Amino acid sequence: MEIEAARVCDAQAICDLVNHYAERGLMLHRSLESVYGCLREFFVAKEGDAILGCVALDVFWADLAEIRSLAVAETGKGKGVGRLLVEATIRDAGRLGVTKVFAMTYEQEFFQRLGFAEVLLKSLPEKVWRECLDWYDCGHRHETAMLIELADGQGE
Numbered sequence: 001m002e003i004e005a006a007r008v009c010d011a012q013a014i015c016d017l018v019n020h021y022a023e024r025g026l027m028l029h030r031s032l033e034s035v036y037g038c039l040r041e042f043f044v045a046k047e048g049d050a051i052l053g054c055v056a057l058d059v060f061w062a063d064l065a066e067i068r069s070l071a072v073a074e075t076g077k078g079k080g081v082g083r084l085l086v087e088a089t090i091r092d093a094g095r096l097g098v099t100k101v102f103a104m105t106y107e108q109e110f111f112q113r114l115g116f117a118e119v120l121l122k123s124l125p126e127k128v129w130r131e132c133l134d135w136y137d138c139g140h141r142h143e144t145a146m147l148i149e150l151a152d153g154q155g156e
């Protein structure tokens, strides 16, 4: 299994994977158009031609980026794929010079295992809370904000 930068041929599989969990209320929907638009932010976990998982890194500001659309196929869960995907985004954030990475999630324990810690939503930019409030207005419970501060050289 390899973690790679996503290519256009991966877009439909990314969209299907994310929307599989979005339909279960676990993450936000993505249109195919938005996947193509953000394709350069995505990494995929691939075994042959099959996509086992995906993740995107969205740079927010000079010191902050968000992990989005993290999803591992039901058949690939529990085998370290999620960890490898998150580690790829952390390396990429380090390479870009970003010092803090956060995720909004219901999977606190998974992120804790990867070195993230819970932070107050209000410590993050307003744009993040707005999205959360929209999400809450749609009848979903609040996700938890999990953040990791990158050590010097973590992207190398």
Ligand SMILES: CC(C)(COP(=O)(O)OP(=O)(O)OC[C@H]1O[C@@H](n2cnc3c(N)ncnc32)[C@H](O)[C@@H]1OP(=O)(O)O)[C@@H](O)C(=O)NCCC(=O)NCCS
Residues within 6 Å of the ligand: 021, 026, 027, 069, 070, 071, 072, 073, 076, 077, 078, 079, 080, 081, 082, 083, 084, 103, 104, 105, 106, 107, 109, 110, 113
């Ligand atoms: C959350 C998710 C990405 C985890 O991916 P995964 O490939 O199954 O996780 P990994 O096998 O890499 O697990 C890494 C570590 O986290 C732990 N872990 C994984 N899922 C966990 C969970 N739900 N609760 C507690 N610990 C968990 C594993 O035991 C492992 O611990 P270890 O390294 O100490 O042995 C995957 O379950 C998923 O796609 N869920 C549905 C979509 C979703 O909720 N995405 C997150 C949006 S932010």
